[in-house]
Amino acid sequence: MPTEVALLESRAMRVEHAGRVEVLDKVKALVMLPDGVHVSTEGVARYFEVSTEVIKKLTQRHRDELTQGGMQILRGSDLGEYQRDNLSLSSEGEGSYPQRRSSLTLFTRRAVLNIAMLLRDSDIARCVRTYLLDAEEGWREGYASLDRRVTNVENCLAGVGTALQELGPVLNRMSQRLDSLDQRLDATNRVVGAMSNRLCELSGDMCRMDARIDDVARQLRSLRRRRRR
Template identity: 35%
Template sequence: MSNLDLDLFEPMPLDLTAPEARRERDRYGDRTDVLDKVKALEYLPDGVHVTTELVANYFEVPAETIKSLVHDNREELENNGYRVITGTELSSFKKLSCVGLRARSLAVFNERAVVRVGLLLRDSPIAQAVRDAVQDGYDYARRELARPARRTGGRLDFLREMLDQVEAVEAEQERQREEQNRQARELFQQAQEQLRQARELAEVRARIDSAENANGWLTALAYAKLNGLPTDQWSTNQLGRLASKLMRTAGQEPKKVHHTVWGEVGSYPTDVLDEAADTLFGGA
């Protein structure tokens, strides 16, 4: 048997999860197609990433089990798409993916990383199903090669045919990955554009609501909208009352302006609103 035969069709280890089976796991790293064949995988709104909790749900194990697996195999998982995002990237991710506002970091997995979890994770029927699925084609080829040659040209022709099929499958998988990545990029760009437009619209609406005069005074509602503060009626009323109190303490009075919806409303200098917001909300 040639070296090529040995490389492609040497007996598989019984346990793909074993530390010494890294080479075999690397062989199947691109088999993201098996994930949805085994079970539907739930993604974050970006359609590309999943969190630790979503990975745990997929494999039907506690989240702590996935965290422990990452701790023990971090380098291998990072080489296959696992990463922890922070800083400005996390801020953008929060806006697009509804991640908790208090999170300072977020661990995310792409499909390759999820496959790698399936190749490493023990005691999960779903992970075992992933391992079985990625090995199906390999086992079929090995069984066929063990049979007497049935084609003209014998074993070598069959090997070439199998290699052609493998290359065709890999090419199709690569095409599908590129298409998925393209669609994900488009969705991300669309989401960013929608976010930009929403911000612009909010600012325009706030300025319309503000009934600003030449001195830059604002209504409580407009100030809240422009500074990302609560805009419910109770909060804006509290802001307006405190701003009025501060002005009267300084011997001034709020200005009355006409609002197209609310009629006559109070308008206040921005520095007074800054002080009131700092008192009520801990800073604008």
């Protein structure tokens, strides 16, 4: 597990954790500017409970890294356009924006988290780092648990595979016997069908014999009546 010192010293490690911006609000509410996207230098200082000078010096030392994290400095026409688009924007929500200022530094939540991983002398920054590392540890433990479960499932599946291999010859013999039974059933059905046809023929013969017997009986009765006369 990475330590707080490693997080402070390693830019690569800070980049690895740069997307975990949700930890900021878990430690303390981060007040955004009215655009809902950025925080000013004063707002960042207020969040970490340090002076604006501390944030400015940190920004100067790590400008390239913070710029990659979303920090931007507005000047000239860009600053004027931003102020026109955010007429209600205030300097930390109190009063109105000073109309005369040469530049305005804006921080995204990602950049604020980056500052939390750089700022040494702030209890809030330390809490953010601790929360970030604890959350990672919990994630690692969860991943390890999941990995163990996946391994157990794989082992079970391996056992099932072995059992299926052992059952293969047995299932093959059963399949052959079933095929043989199907063939015998087909032959039996053909015999039954032939017998059914023969019975139908015999039934017809019986009906014809009954008719002839009735005819002969009528003839005999007729002969007897004639003889009596």
